[in-house]
Amino acid sequence: MKRSRIVGSGSYVPKMVLTNFDLESMVNTSDEWIIERTGIRERRIAGKDEAASDLAYEASQRALKSSGIKAKDIDLIILATTTPDMVFPSTACLLQDRLNAKKAVAFDVSAACSGFIYSLSVADQFIKEGIYKTALVVGSEVLSRITDWNDRATCILFGDGAGAVVLQASSDRRGIISVHLHSDGALKDLLYIPGGGSRNPASKKTIEKGLHYIKMRGNETFKVAVRKLEEVALEAINSNNLKPSDIDLFIPHQANLRIIQAIAKRLNLSMDKVLVNIDRYGNTSAASIPIALDEAVSEGRLKEGDLILMEAFGGGLTWASALLRW
Ligand code: UT7
Numbered sequence: 557m558k559r560s561r562i563v564g565s566g567s568y569v570p571k572m573v574l575t576n577f578d579l580e581s582m583v584n585t586s587d588e589w590i591i592e593r594t595g596i597r598e599r600r601i602a603g604k605d606e607a608a609s610d611l612a613y614e615a616s617q618r619a620l621k622s623s624g625i626k627a628k629d630i631d632l633i634i635l636a637t638t639t640p641d642m643v644f645p646s647t648a649c650l651l652q653d654r655l656n657a658k659k660a661v662a663f664d665v666s667a668a669c670s671g672f673i674y675s676l677s678v679a680d681q682f683i684k685e686g687i688y689k690t691a692l693v694v695g696s697e698v699l700s701r702i703t704d705w706n707d708r709a710t711c712i713l714f715g716d717g718a719g720a721v722v723l724q725a726s727s728d729r730r731g732i733i734s735v736h737l738h739s740d741g742a743l744k745d746l747l748y749i750p751g752g753g754s755r756n757p758a759s760k761k762t763i764e765k766g767l768h769y770i771k772m773r774g775n776e777t778f779k780v781a782v783r784k785l786e787e788v789a790l791e792a793i794n795s796n797n798l799k800p801s802d803i804d805l806f807i808p809h810q811a812n813l814r815i816i817q818a819i820a821k822r823l824n825l826s827m828d829k830v831l832v833n834i835d836r837y838g839n840t841s842a843a844s845i846p847i848a849l850d851e852a853v854s855e856g857r858l859k860e861g862d863l864i865l866m867e868a869f870g871g872g873l874t875w876a877s878a879l880l881r882w
Contacts, residue, residue: 564623
């Protein structure tokens with residue numbers, strides 16, 4: 557059976573670092589509280605002129621370089637984001653133009669923090685079916701633009717960044733083995749942005765009420781996340797007749813170190829098999845997994861044949877996992 561395989565990866569984070577100590581002077585919080593409750597020490601913030609397509613462009617250039625594939629040969633661009641440059645055109649189309657990837661079909665996927673795995677799944681189907689040969693899958697976020705910098709419960713969590721992978725058909729056992737996607741719109745109120753869409757279009761009132769910022773019921777979201785992430789990790793493992801101990805590297809969405817540790821414990825995975833970079837980047841939503849994957853590649857943590865489990869959870873609610881043979 558044909559599989560799609562990651563043949564290159566790249567990531568980009570903006571230069572500006574915002575530390576927990578910087579946040580202490582902005583809201584009533586402390587470095588100690590943030591580290592203890594989230595594991596985050598610092599995050600990156602995009603420059604005034606940087607939008608999601610700019611971060612995506614840098615990450616994509618690096619992914620293309622590492623794959624040795626030219627932009628003109630990309631058939632498909634799928635970009636996951638909750639912070640598109642504008643309502644339309646899609647950020648994927650803006651990226652296509654920047655890359656000069658003339659023949660590519662380009663569109664965005666909206667699945668909040670699960671967006672990268674959702675996008676990977678779509679690209680995987682097209683490649684497995686033989687419809688497209690080469691796909692660029694990107695997660696890019698400028699969450700600092702939708703963060704309420706007066707809300708200590710959320711502003712300490714998020715960061716900006718982008719990650720990208722190039723996918724091609726594989727002729728051997730390497731590649732994406734299975735992807736598992738889930739949604740539950742009944743839990744939409746746990747994590748959302750109420751303003752700026754067709755329900756509450758941008759107005760003086762929506763701005764005054766801060767409706768264009770992320771709203772999260774953190775504690776409730778945390779509990780659902782731990783439950784659903786364990787389920788979806790086991791779904792990937794069990795449906796392939798594997799055991800958690802078969803996993804060589806676990807790449808979880810970086811939302812909270814306590815969530816990551818809880819899942820690792822439930823799967824009985826030692827933390828040295830778990831990729832953690834939340835301390836440096838915070839929660840970068842759809843970008844967190846491709847940034848972490850690229851870090852694993854550049855640190856030489858992956859060798860051919862390794863089994864990788866990725867998983868994510870986010871607004872929607874959405875959650876997903878993917879199992880890959882490197
Ligand atoms: O990526 C998408 C999915 N997102 C997630 O999965 C995030 C899930 N949620 C979380 O990561 C955690 O719920 C948070 C990190 C957001 C919050 O941690 P928590 O342990 O759930 O804290 P809490 O909301 O229950 O608040 C505990 C206390 C409260 O004070 P009282 O009411 O006990 O006096 C908060 O007001 O901590 C207070 N608090 C803070 N204190 C200092 C909330 N934020 C802060 C803060 N600094 N930044």
